Amino acid sequence: MTGIEDRKSLDYQVELRKATKLYGSFTAIANLDLSIRPGEFFSILGPSGGGKTTVLRAIAGLIELTSGDLLIAGAPVSGVPVYKRGVGIVFQNYALFPHMNVFDNIAFGLRMRKLDSEQVRSRVLEAMARVRLEGFAERRPSQLSGGQQQRVALARAIVINPKVLLLDEPLGALDRNLRIAMQAELKALQRDLDVTTICVTHDQEEALTLSDRIALLNNGRLEQVGSPVEIYERPVNRFVAEFVGGTNIVSGTGARAGSDAVDIVLPDGSTIRATTSLPVTDGSQLVVSVRYEALKLTKAKPGGGDRNAFGGTITNVAYSGSGSIVHVRVNDALSLVATCPGRPSFEQGESVFVTWDTGDAVVLPS
Numbered sequence: 119m120t121g122i123e124d125r126k127s128l129d130y131q132v133e134l135r136k137a138t139k140l141y142g143s144f145t146a147i148a149n150l151d152l153s154i155r156p157g158e159f160f161s162i163l164g165p166s167g168g169g170k171t172t173v174l175r176a177i178a179g180l181i182e183l184t185s186g187d188l189l190i191a192g193a194p195v196s197g198v199p200v201y202k203r204g205v206g207i208v209f210q211n212y213a214l215f216p217h218m219n220v221f222d223n224i225a226f227g228l229r230m231r232k233l234d235s236e237q238v239r240s241r242v243l244e245a246m247a248r249v250r251l252e253g254f255a256e257r258r259p260s261q262l263s264g265g266q267q268q269r270v271a272l273a274r275a276i277v278i279n280p281k282v283l284l285l286d287e288p289l290g291a292l293d294r295n296l297r298i299a300m301q302a303e304l305k306a307l308q309r310d311l312d313v314t315t316i317c318v319t320h321d322q323e324e325a326l327t328l329s330d331r332i333a334l335l336n337n338g339r340l341e342q343v344g345s346p347v348e349i350y351e352r353p354v355n356r357f358v359a360e361f362v363g364g365t366n367i368v369s370g371t372g373a374r375a376g377s378d379a380v381d382i383v384l385p386d387g388s389t390i391r392a393t394t395s396l397p398v399t400d401g402s403q404l405v406v407s408v409r410y411e412a413l414k415l416t417k418a419k420p421g422g423g424d425r426n427a428f429g430g431t432i433t434n435v436a437y438s439g440s441g442s443i444v445h446v447r448v449n450d451a452l453s454l455v456a457t458c459p460g461r462p463s464f465e466q467g468e469s470v471f472v473t474w475d476t477g478d479a480v481v482l483p484s
C-alpha cells in the first residue's frame with residue numbers, strides 16, 4: 119500500500135486524462151478527464167449505458183483504454199495487470215468463489231501475494247472483524263444472506279490494503295432497508311480506512327448520500343463533476359437537473375433581465391421570476407428548473423404579490439408513506455409536480471395555488 123504520508127503528498131490518487139474506450143466503432147467513453155483525490159469517496163453516476171462500468175473496469179485493469187492516460191498513485195498503469203494495480207474490487211454480483219468458505223474467499227488475494235499463513239490468518243480475521251463477520255469463517259457463500267455475501271466481498275477487497283477501492287453497484291442487490299443500513303456502514307468503513315473509493319451507481323440518492331464528489335456520465339461523456347450539493351443545487355444543464363432529483367422544467371422567453379434574476383415569460387403570457395448566475399438577455403429562450411420540493415401548495419390564494427404564484431387543478435395525488443407527490447395542471451402549456459411531507463392534504467380535482475421562492479427557480483445553461 120502507498121503509505122499515508124506518501125499518499126497525502128499526492129494531489130490525486132487516480133487520474134484519467136482524455137480517456138477513451140472504443141468497442142469496434144462504438145465509443146463507450148470519450149475524452150474523459152477525471153481526477154480523484156486521496157481518501158475521497160467518489161461516485162460515478164449515470165443512466166444505463168453511460169460508461170460507468172467501463173471507467174471502473176479500466177481503472178481495475180480488466181480492460182485497457184483505446185487512448186488516453188490512466189494513473190494510479192501518480193504512476194501510469196497502462197499494461198499493468200489487475201493484481202499489480204493495488205485495487206480492491208467489489209463486483210455487482212459479489213463474484214465470490216462458491217466452493218470456498220468465507221475465510222478462504224477473503225484470504226485469496228493474500229495467498230496470491232504469497233503472504234505466510236500467520237500473516238494471512240491475522241489479516242483475514244482483522245478484515246472479518248471490520249465488516250462484522252466474526253464467526254462466519256467456515257460458511258460457504260450459499261449459506262449466507264445477500265447482506266453477508268456483500269460483507270465478504272468487501273472484506274476480500276479491503277484485506278489487501280488497496281490503494282483504491284472499486285465498488286460496482288455494491289448495494290444494488292440488497293433490499294431497501296438493508297441498503298440504507300449498509301450505506302452507513304460502508305461510509306463508516308471507508309472513512310475509518312481512509313481509502314480512496316470509486317463507486318459506480320445508477321442510484322442518485324445513494325450517490326448523494328455516500329459521496330464527497332460525484333461525476334455524472336451520460337453517453338460516455340462527462341456532464342458534471344461536483345459535490346452532492348453542487349450537483350443537486352447547481353446542475354450545469356437540463357440533463358443533470360432531471361437525472362438527479364425530481365424537477366419541473368419550464369421554458370420561456372427572457373424579460374427584465376438583471377445580473378442575478380430574470381423574468382421568464384411563458385407561452386400563455388404569465389411570468390416566472392427566476393435566479394440566474396449566467397448572463398441572460400431579454401428575448402432569449404431560457405429553461406428554468408424548479409425542484410419538486412420547492413413548490414408549496416395552498417388552498418387560499420397567497421398574498422404579498424408573489425410573482426411565482428399559479429392557480430391550478432390537482433390531477434393526481436400519490437402517497438408514498440413519508441410524503442406525497444402531487445401533480446397540478448396550471449394550463450394547457452404548464453403542469454407542475456410538487457412533493458409534500460406526510461399524508462396528502464389535497465384531493466384530485468381540487469383547486470390549489472402553487473408558489474415558490476424566486477431563489478428556487480434556477481435558469482439552466484441551454
Ligand code: ATP
Nearest residue numbers: 141144146164165166167168169170171172173320
Ligand atoms: P449499466 O448501468 O447498464 O451497467 P454503464 O453506464 O455501466 O451501464 P457500460 O457498461 O460502461 O455502461 O457500457 C457503456 C457502453 O459500452 C454501452 O453502450 C455498452 O453496450 C457498451 N459496451 C460495454 N462493454 C462492451 C463490449 N465488451 N463490447 C461492446 N460494447 C460494449
